[in-house]
Amino acid sequence: MENKTGRRPGSPQTREAILDAAIEAFTQAGYAGTTIRGVARTAEVDPALVMHFFGNKDGLFDAAIRSGGLPLRELGDVLEGDVDGLGERLMRRYLSLWEHPEHGARLRAILSSAASSPAAAAMLTEFLTNEVLQPLAEQLRGGEAETRGILAGSQLIGLGFARYVLKVPPLASLDHDQLVACVAPVIQRYLTGDLPLV
Amino acid sequence: MENKTGRRPGSPQTREAILDAAIEAFTQAGYAGTTIRGVARTAEVDPALVMHFFGNKDGLFDAAIRSGGLPLRELGDVLEGDVDGLGERLMRRYLSLWEHPEHGARLRAILSSAASSPAAAAMLTEFLTNEVLQPLAEQLRGGEAETRGILAGSQLIGLGFARYVLKVPPLASLDHDQLVACVAPVIQRYLTGDLPLV
Numbered sequence: 127m128e129n130k131t132g133r134r135p136g137s138p139q140t141r142e143a144i145l146d147a148a149i150e151a152f153t154q155a156g157y158a159g160t161t162i163r164g165v166a167r168t169a170e171v172d173p174a175l176v177m178h179f180f181g182n183k184d185g186l187f188d189a190a191i192r193s194g195g196l197p198l199r200e201l202g203d204v205l206e207g208d209v210d211g212l213g214e215r216l217m218r219r220y221l222s223l224w225e226h227p228e229h230g231a232r233l234r235a236i237l238s239s240a241a242s243s244p245a246a247a248a249m250l251t252e253f254l255t256n257e258v259l260q261p262l263a264e265q266l267r268g269g270e271a272e273t274r275g276i277l278a279g280s281q282l283i284g285l286g287f288a289r290y291v292l293k294v295p296p297l298a299s300l301d302h303d304q305l306v307a308c309v310a311p312v313i314q315r316y317l318t319g320d321l322p323l324v
Numbered sequence: 325m326e327n328k329t330g331r332r333p334g335s336p337q338t339r340e341a342i343l344d345a346a347i348e349a350f351t352q353a354g355y356a357g358t359t360i361r362g363v364a365r366t367a368e369v370d371p372a373l374v375m376h377f378f379g380n381k382d383g384l385f386d387a388a389i390r391s392g393g394l395p396l397r398e399l400g401d402v403l404e405g406d407v408d409g410l411g412e413r414l415m416r417r418y419l420s421l422w423e424h425p426e427h428g429a430r431l432r433a434i435l436s437s438a439a440s441s442p443a444a445a446a447m448l449t450e451f452l453t454n455e456v457l458q459p460l461a462e463q464l465r466g467g468e469a470e471t472r473g474i475l476a477g478s479q480l481i482g483l484g485f486a487r488y489v490l491k492v493p494p495l496a497s498l499d500h501d502q503l504v505a506c507v508a509p510v511i512q513r514y515l516t517g518d519l520p521l522v
Contacts, residue, residue, distance in 0.1 A: 156440045158356045238439035241432070241489055242354045251490045259492075273494040276486055277506055280495065284482020288474055291439055292449045294457075296471040297478065307520040308475055312510050322505040 141179050144169045145193055148186040153231045157187065157239030157246050187239060188249045192257075200229070201258060205265045212265075213278075213314030217306050220282050224290045234291060237283070254279065262317075270323040277316040285309060339377050342367045343391055346384040351429045355385065355437030355444050385437060386447045390455075398427070399456060403463045410463075411476075411512030415504050418480050422488045432489060435481070452477065460515075468521040475514040483507060 147168035151160040162183060166173040180186045200223055204215040224230045239246040255272070258279070263271035285305075289297045300308075315321070345366035349358040360381060364371040378384045398421055402413040422428045437444040453470070456477070461469035483503075487495045498506075513519070 156356065158354065158440070234439070237485075238436070241436035241439045241485070242356070247490050251492050254490070254492060259494075270494070273498070276492045276495045279492070280482040280486040281479050281510070282482065283485050284478040284480065287435075287439070287481050287485065288478040292445050292452070294449050294452060294474045294477070296457075296468070297474045300471070304520065308514070312479070312513075315510075316506070322502065 136175070136178070140169075140171060140175065144171060144176055144179060145186075145189055148180075149190045149193070149232065149235075152187065152190055152239060153235040156235065157183075157243045160186075162186070184245045184249065187246050188253075191236065191249060191253045202261060205261055209265065209318060210314070212317055213310040213312070214306055216278070216282065216313055217310045218302065220286070221302055221305065224286055230290060233286060237287060237291065266317060268318075270321070273323055274317050274321065277321075278313045281309065281312055281316070334373070334376070338367075338369060338373065342369060342374050342377060343384075343387055346378075347388045347391070347430065347433075350385065350388055350437060351433040354433060355381075355441045358384070360384070382443045382447065385444050386451075389434065389447060389451045400459060403459055407463065407516060408512070410515055411508040411510075412504055414476070414480065414511055415508045416500065418484070419500050419503065422484055428488060431484060435485065435489065464515060466516075468519070471521055472515050472519065475519075476511045479507065479510055479514070 144165060147165045148160070150168065151165050155164075160183060162173050162176050165186065166176045169176070176186070180189055201216065201219060204219045205212070207215070224233055236250060240250045241247075254276075259272045259275040262275040266274060268274075285297075288294050289305075342363060345363045346358070348366065349363050353362075358381060360371050360374050363384065364374045367374070374384070378387055399414065399417060402417045403410070405413070422431055434448060438448045439445075452474075457470045457473040460473040464472065466472075483495075486492050487503075
């Protein structure tokens with residue numbers, strides 16, 4: 127049996143097409159507005175095939191976060207290199223992700239999904255822990271490195287939310303150099319500064 | 325005409341009952357899951373009456389943010405007093421709001437609604453600007469006070485998101501004193517420290 131796209135059900139290409147459709151749906155409609163049936167329709171496959179590959183909507187979201195299609199993995203690259211410049215490198219990469227036409231919409235979809243669904247929040251947390259905080263901890267090699275990482279992450283998440291989701295005027299109008307000058311020292315202090323952590 | 329609760333349509337008590345139902349709906353079901361019809365059903369009024377008072381769902385959300393029923397106004401109190409202790413006072417009040425059983429759920433509903441709806445984001449931004457940032461600017465009396473306020477706000481928003489929505493383990497397990505020691509200096513620097521703002 128072939129579907130009308132000519133892809134065989136069960137092939138890696140079909141899985142990829144379903145995942146693309148899911149990322150598109152999470153981006154456009156958020157977690158609540160995304161359905162297995164809608165994703166299947168966009169990917170031109172039977173809903174049963176979506177469930178075969180991903181189980182349920184949570185499985186789709188998990189795969190979407192993990193795939194190259196969502197941009198969190200991009201942050202991992204900047205961990206390499208001089209630890210003293212990490213705050214600034216993270217800030218600049220993060221700002222450019224939000225301002226990328228596709229990646230920005232996807233970051234928004236991730237935040238929105240995590241804010242509205244405990245299941246999505248748990249999956250994002252697991253991803254951040256395994257793919258961002260643990261590599262960061264290896265880079266920092268100090269005590270409490272994961273706590274340092276998520277404190278830095280909290281500032282980045284809030285900055286993205288205030289500047290790109292809420293678009294609060296005085297924050298939305300600062301340029302990258304001003305933002306880096308104001309916020310990168312905070313990120314850097316969380317990562318490598320003196321913190322009262324046991 | 326009286327409805328079955330004995331409230332007259334159009335009375336202030338009826339408006340209040342509709343608003344309570346709306347806050348409950350935004351908290352439980354988020355922005356996307358809230359409907360005029362559902363709010364009317366909970367408040368035991370005709371949907372036309374909800375529209376009479378609030379126009380549409382956006383009007384309901386706007387009224388919900390502004391009412392004492394949502395907790396952002398609570399942050400205003402701590403603006404009074406010694407400006408050098410503002411970072412710590414804001415942090416402690418904000419943490420206790422998130423850990424309050426009703427207020428925490430409402431903060432989550434606000435974030436989730438703003439993340440999923442540009443209209444809700446615009447209303448939250450207008451509220452924050454008029455009710456939090458402008459009073460804060462008067463308190464600080466310095467240049468760029470609103471920019472300082474929203475930089476501080478970005479850290480608070482991200483901290484709430486990471487600790488109470490995502491519940492990332494190392495952050496969720498810090499106690500208030502540890503959090504204040506790590507984060508209040510950041511808030512304080514944004515509000516009153518040396519920042520490279522023009």
